[in-house]
Amino acid sequence: MDEVAGAIADPVRRAILTMLRDSRLPAGEIADRFQISRPAVSRHLRVLRESGLVRDELVGRRRFYVLAPERFAELVEWLTPFVQPSGLEHRLDALETEVYRTRRERRTRGPAARAQENTA
Amino acid sequence: MDEVAGAIADPVRRAILTMLRDSRLPAGEIADRFQISRPAVSRHLRVLRESGLVRDELVGRRRFYVLAPERFAELVEWLTPFVQPSGLEHRLDALETEVYRTRRERRTRGPAARAQENTA
DNA sequence: CGGAAGCGTAACCTACAAGTTACGCTTTCG
């Protein structure tokens, strides 16, 4: 829990997580999107890995990073009691949005399409 | 947003927030519950204040701290897209729990009771 | 087989977060 909160506290790591929301990415491609050096990004990736927020998949000489959604829920559940009752509406809206997004993506790219992406 | 995430990353500050969930507290009483020195706690309180997660209310020579729920929602909304679809159930459960908790508290202590507490 | 591609790690530097002690400003009250 402490690790998760700490991991999310850094803006670079939050940006990485946002990138991975769209698709899995190899370490090099992630590093290219930042101004900081590749080793610096590599360590951010390690922090994310150790916090359990991402997994890595080795493919040849590349290492792909993938979101590991499980741990996110912890933090959300910790935060829930603090959200003001009037904020519940917004949260339900967000939930709804998310449900639609998930459905749309499942239509767009089925499980089969997943094997095709990121093979450049 | 960065401030909020950073504020929550610290275990002491999370503990303070949890305390304030039950009732508002004066700075001294908060400090007493930790092993670290009072000035240290005082700075944690400042961080929380500047991040907008808490407000302070001056009463005589005491300074009470109160939760300011608004900012919490930001973080929750940022996290929402990452929570796995199967996690939605858990989140809805948490929501339900929270709703009941809120209702129970509103029954137990009405708005009138609020003026009575923490007047020791 | 040898060089390049792709990453991680080690060693080092620097800035900052978080702790401590000392101090000063209001407010309360005998």
Place this chain on the structure above:
DNA sequence: CGAAAGCGTAACTTGTAGGTTACGCTTCCG
């Protein structure tokens, strides 16, 4: 009015997070 209560702030110390460069290990491919 003066002392104590209640907090915040300043100044200082120290561990660690995050950046850089240098290096080494696999994997791919001409």
